[in-house]
Amino acid sequence: MRVMAIKRFNREDILNFVRPEKRKVVARLAELKPTGISFNDSIFRVLYDGKVLRDKVIIKPHYAWVGGWSRKNPVIYIDDDILASPDHKELLSLLLHEAVERHVATTYDLHEYDEAHIVAESVEFNWAVNHGVSYHDYDILTDLIRKKESNEP
Secondary structure, three states: OOOOOOOOOOHHHHHHHOOHHHHHHHHHHHHOOOEEEEEEOOEEEEEEOOEEEEEEEEEEOOOOOOEEEOOOOOEEEEEHHHHHOOOHHHHHHHHHHHHHHHHHHHHOOOOHHHHHHHHHHHHHHHHHHHOOOOHHHHHHHHHHHHHHHHOOO
């Protein structure tokens, strides 16, 4: 779930938003680099944290968020408007964010909206910057989708 603009990992975020007992694990996870990213036949795969994360992807019209994930099954939900982007890497970036966020929240008992989001945001940002994603354009796109789906002005 995207609730703030994508940014580089910031140590202040750990101090401000992460429980003291989770700070070391969040810092470690936020610096890990994903590899082997693929998306085909509605399945997203990535090697992260020494594990192959494999999620079914469901594209939903008018989804309440730009992206989200199931707490019960390895499923990622994506708003159909993200497909309007001509850059396939933006979709991969969003899928990476959701897969990492789901993995670290469920594996390390991290709070979804603070701790897991910080990790996912950092991993996503670092991958995207290294793969030529324009974060200015990406933030505009995801913000427009979020506002449209929540009926914000």
